[in-house]
Amino acid sequence: MPWRVASVExxxxxxxxxxxxxxxxxxxxxxxxxxxxxxxxxxxxxxxxIFAQACVEHGAVTWPGEIDLAPDAMYAEIKKAGTWVxx
Numbered sequence: 001m002p003w004r005v006a007s008v009e010x011x012x013x014x015x016x017x018x019x020x021x022x023x024x025x026x027x028x029x030x031x032x033x034x035x036x037x038x039x040x041x042x043x044x045x046x047x048x049x050i051f052a053q054a055c056v057e058h059g060a061v062t063w064p065g066e067i068d069l070a071p072d073a074m075y076a077e078i079k080k081a082g083t084w085v086x087x
Contacts, residue, residue: 002075003075004020004059005019005071011027014034014045014046014048015030016030020075030051036087044065045063050065
């Protein structure tokens with residue numbers, strides 16, 4: 001499945017650089033989401049020390065506390081635009 005995440009790199013400003021198993025690469029930007037009132041479970045990621053714990057498990061980006069991203073949705077947005085801005 002091309003949307004499986006191969007690697008993740010934490011960047012400043014609540015961003016991630018993502019590489020998928022098919023070689024597609026791009027960025028995700030969480031700044032607007034985690035600072036919004038509708039952040040839900042992602043509000044925990046506003047703590048830089050927690051955000052920095054992003055890792056890949058079973059082809060998805062995850063954090064402590066069972067927080068993860070849908071890799072297929074992320075892949076589609078990155079494939080289309082190069083960046084996925086979460087809001």
